[in-house]
Amino acid sequence: MSDALPLGSTIGILGGGQLGRMLAMAAARLGYLAQVYDPAPGCPAAQVAPCVTAAWDDAEALDAFAAAVDVVTYEFENIPATTLDRLAETRAIRPSRQALRISQDRLPEKEFLNRIGLETAAFMAVTSEQDLAEALSRLGSPAILKTRRLGYDGKGQVRITDPAEVPTAWAAVAGRDRTVDAILEGFVPFEHEISVIGARGLDGRIACFDPAENVHRDGILRTSTVPAGVPARVTQDAVLATARILSALDYVGVIGVEFFVAAGRLVVNEIAPRVHNSGHWTEAGCAVDQFEQHIRAITGWPLGDGARHADVQMENLIGDDIRHIPRIAQEADARLHLYGKAEARPGRKMGHVNRIVRRG
């Protein structure tokens, strides 16, 4: 730990949503200061750390931010390249630009995964309605059309079950301009969705948390449960695949890797170069949670070992789910974590609850 960032140093966090907020609190618990950068005034992280409110292309604000922090990290992958270019002139960005570049775009992401020997859904790049028709005839129905960039929580994607749906599907994803960089993915008839939250330290060591089993509804994660209901061989393979990704990217920080389990085979769905919603269970199940793990990685601490000391189910509180808070507050083994968002819009993640499942 002699090379670790000294206590009292400042960690710059790009993005002040709930992930940035929880990263800032983890930084504080390790004796670091946090400084957040977000274009949106009144972002959730601003309640727990000083926050710069400025646009991603505000050169002056970016320079001042870089000068005020000792290392830069981020809570989401869709930060403009020009922003990162400017910050990278004077500060280390962890995870690296390379990791971000690959995971920002579904096409190089899948190519990278295949290159290192991991299975993905079949895919084809698509930039026009004609491309789409051709790709669909090759990959077959059903298939999923996705924008290559900027999708999250099921946004920017549409499922196609019949060739006749091509024009509507293209219009839905390409929008008014009728042009977008998209990808068509073959449908994977999976039995389980699982994810691994892994981390790699500055020293190259890797630690992974146990795979969680995820349930989505309307494209949004509802619950993550550990242990996942899959054979030990599958969880082990998922951890090994995550380690392979971390090493191949020379990664520093926490990563989230989503897998489908299809006929006992592991298919990588996507990777997120950051702390991940499906890792919130670690707050209740591990001595070092994913947020602290990320701060440890990017500041040069030894990683926590990822060992799990309890069975946990994490449930997202989305939109008006917050009406259940009075009931949840009465549950003996529930740990509630709210994000300080004023308005409960549909689909908006307002908080989560970790339930410690007692073993019989």
Place this chain on the structure above:
Amino acid sequence: MSDALPLGSTIGILGGGQLGRMLAMAAARLGYLAQVYDPAPGCPAAQVAPCVTAAWDDAEALDAFAAAVDVVTYEFENIPATTLDRLAETRAIRPSRQALRISQDRLPEKEFLNRIGLETAAFMAVTSEQDLAEALSRLGSPAILKTRRLGYDGKGQVRITDPAEVPTAWAAVAGRDRTVDAILEGFVPFEHEISVIGARGLDGRIACFDPAENVHRDGILRTSTVPAGVPARVTQDAVLATARILSALDYVGVIGVEFFVAAGRLVVNEIAPRVHNSGHWTEAGCAVDQFEQHIRAITGWPLGDGARHADVQMENLIGDDIRHIPRIAQEADARLHLYGKAEARPGRKMGHVNRIVRRG
């Protein structure tokens, strides 16, 4: 919970040390905002919540603070009465003035405890060297001379083992003026020191965490361990005594009650009307920790039930104990919590570590 403070309300915290800091973080996790008031610039809580830096007698700052918050609480008991008078004009203060008045002064505190049927050390009020000599001849040696107010971590007290020490002892405690309101306490030859962190909600319900066994060194808490190494009857009596104190004070919030266990009898040492260092283990051992429990109590939430799901030892990191951080960071079951203090002075609490003790 229909009467609970609405989410997004602001909790005013008097005192911005590590306890105020951890209260602010717990408030955030429940969806509340925090605002801290502390005369010291750069206090630890200011890193995680907005902080007013102003003197305790700054009427203008106090009025602005009261206007900006929805309820007032505090992290330590030695807040000037005039400060509280001013705030109480417009805002509820929880725990109440009455609880604070009793625990601020060792004399009414002991009288109160005896009045509700709880045993304390024998004691006599002392205001002069002559009083002290007389009290010592009545209570016998050894005995402990303490200032009635403002003592903490062993400060403001001296042990007397022989009547010949009376002049030096008085000088040490009374200082240059040779006058102070003090108390002489008979020595309790105890086998164990334990403490109970209890809470009482706005609805009058009570929940206590398991008693911890405490080890002090040089008057400062070193470790708190659960379960305590005392018979079940003793821990049960300690919980019942804590509940009696909470009810008698019509208390709202978290309280810390320290006991000696002497020949199997419980002797109350002192009460602290706030979250307490010996309750930090709850962060690792309970679904709802003492900080969240306090926020729940003062905002009208149902209390967590206090159930413990792990055996834990909490160790304080004092002064240059922080040199052990690299070793602690490698321990698999250690949860580190640092307070963001820049300078590691001797006797200064820099952080703590909770170690989850695996049962064999």
